[in-house]
Amino acid sequence: MINIGKYIEMAINWLTEHFASFFDALSMGIGGFIDSFQHVLFGIPFYITIVALAVLAWFKAGKGVAVFTLLGLLLIYGMGFWEETMQTLALVLSSTCLALLLGVPLGIWTANSDRCNKIMRPVLDFMQTMPAFVYLIPAVLFFGLGTVPGAFATIIFAMPPVVRLTGLGIRQVPKNVVEATRSFGATPWQLLYKVQLPLALPTILTGVNQTIMMSLSMVVIAAMISAGGLGEIVLKGITQMKIGLGFEGGIAVVILAIVLDRITQGIAQNKKK
Numbered sequence: 001m002i003n004i005g006k007y008i009e010m011a012i013n014w015l016t017e018h019f020a021s022f023f024d025a026l027s028m029g030i031g032g033f034i035d036s037f038q039h040v041l042f043g044i045p046f047y048i049t050i051v052a053l054a055v056l057a058w059f060k061a062g063k064g065v066a067v068f069t070l071l072g073l074l075l076i077y078g079m080g081f082w083e084e085t086m087q088t089l090a091l092v093l094s095s096t097c098l099a100l101l102l103g104v105p106l107g108i109w110t111a112n113s114d115r116c117n118k119i120m121r122p123v124l125d126f127m128q129t130m131p132a133f134v135y136l137i138p139a140v141l142f143f144g145l146g147t148v149p150g151a152f153a154t155i156i157f158a159m160p161p162v163v164r165l166t167g168l169g170i171r172q173v174p175k176n177v178v179e180a181t182r183s184f185g186a187t188p189w190q191l192l193y194k195v196q197l198p199l200a201l202p203t204i205l206t207g208v209n210q211t212i213m214m215s216l217s218m219v220v221i222a223a224m225i226s227a228g229g230l231g232e233i234v235l236k237g238i239t240q241m242k243i244g245l246g247f248e249g250g251i252a253v254v255i256l257a258i259v260l261d262r263i264t265q266g267i268a269q270n271k272k273k
Contacts, residue, residue, distance in 0.1 A: 023143060027143045030098070030151055033097075034148070041089060046077055050069075050073040050077070054066045054069045057069040062266070068262075069262075075251075076256075084228070084249075088216075088231065089256065091147060091154070092212060099154075099211050100162055103160075103162035103211070104163075104166050107162060108166060108167070110167040111167040111196075124163060127157070139225065146226055150218070150222030157217075166207055169207075170200045173195065177195060206268050208268075216257045220253075223235040230252050230253050231249075
């Protein structure tokens with residue numbers, strides 16, 4: 001019998017024992033980043049947030065999405081879940097930002113290096129196919145309970161789409177455009193920032209959209225390690241057999257997911273045009 005789990009457990013225990021100070025510092029940094037999002041969202045009156053998102057939806061996704069955003073967010077406020085929705089939004093936005101901070105450079109690297117692409121492909125497959133619950137185990141051991149381990153698990157789970165689509169977008173830039181740019185004496189950095197990234201932006205934005213959706217899918221799971229937000233409401237409905245409460249929390253998650261999805265899709269479509 002091959003006991004792989006034993007060696008993985010030994011490795012995680014060794015990391016928690018010898019890198020405790022590193023994980024504490026990382027926890028403080030990520031925690032402060034999430035808290036800053038929460039302070040901003042909590043500091044803005046609910047009606048300003050609703051109107052701002054509705055106006056953004058109007059310009060980026062059309063009148064129908066704007067009306068849905070307005071009515072959907074008013075429904076969330078009317079159900080009394082506004083604070084939990086802002087907690088969830090802060091966790092999703094902060095996790096997405098960190099996933100993009102790591103994922104976009106990795107995607108650029110995979111596009112420019114065949115060796116890196118071959119190495120990263122199975123790693124990304126592993127990250128996407130591993131059950132999300134498994135990520136909670138090292139997250140809790142490294143960071144304890146709270147929003148930080150929830151963000152850690154969300155980043156790992158949600159990062160693969162933006163890595164894949166960033167690499168795909170850059171590889172799809174026409175070869176003749178790249179060669180023409182080089183023939184005019186452009187440096188590799190100028191080629192990347194002035195040609196490849198702008199032309200690949202619609203594909204990258206599709207990756208951002210998928211990352212946001214996968215981050216939202218972790219909401220209920222992250223609530224199991226005290227990440228808070230709408231997932232906690234759904235979890236209470238499950239554990240306490242409160243069907244109505246769980247259903248209301250689920251409706252709030254769906255509304256938030258649709259609003260974010262339509263807005264980010266609209267931004268990507270505008271860039272394609």
